[in-house]
């Protein structure tokens with residue numbers, strides 16, 4: 494079988510994108526998905542995303558981590574899928590689509606930046622050392638000193654596989670406060686089992702956790718990630734977070750086909 498794919502990246506979080514509106518793709522073939530995401534034997538990507546038809550919305554998003562397993566919501570992947578849908582002329586500059594965590598609205602700006610609405614956050618577990626919340630995917634958020642030199646992979650894996658998060662695990666975000674409206678973060682991603690250059694649901698989780706723990710009172714935050722800059726904005730009312738938007742670049746890199 495020949496598989497046509499498009500490669501996208503959003504602040505360095507990269508994805509193999511496939512137009513699966515004909516439902517040709519063998520979704521149950523975990524090995525194939527992991528192979529396509531392999532950076533040496535395949536195309537390479539942190540994940541693989543299928544664009545599918547949906548009766549009620551513009552399209553459906555199906556997300557797989559690079560380990561080949563279907564997973565929870567991917568914020569950067571969602572933004573890349575909106576850019577992909579526009580390239581395929583499935584949408585123009587605004588859309589509503591369905592993903593594993595529900596409905597998402599998104600807009601594509603003149604400058605190409607994609608702003609994606611994320612699910613509301615009403616529960617945040619806060620301890621003296623970290624916060625835990627779900628922004629479509631589970632996220633552990635922890636401030637560390639000297640983030641630039643921090644061993645994200647080793648320390649991230651230890652928490653992700655430790656007793657805190659059991660079989661489900663979690664994505665692990667390490668944070669540094671730059672100023673009242675700017676934070677840098679590095680993320681160990683579940684299902685990639687390594688640090689990625691960015692994590693959209695992670696940046697969203699960091700922004701909300703920094704507000705919830707009093708590190709800032711701002712409701713529009715700049716998140717500096719290894720692969721670029723993301724902006725997260727939200728409303729907060731009595732600890733409930735709504736109108737949460739993740740904004741940033743979502744760029745087409747190349748297209749190709751692969752025989753499998």
Ligand SMILES: N[C@H](CCC[C@H](N)C(=O)O)C(=O)O
Nearest residue numbers: 564567568569630692693694
């Ligand atoms: N690895 C995550 C899903 C992808 C999240 C990330 N790529 C994003 O941009 O949100 C998980 O299994 O929970």
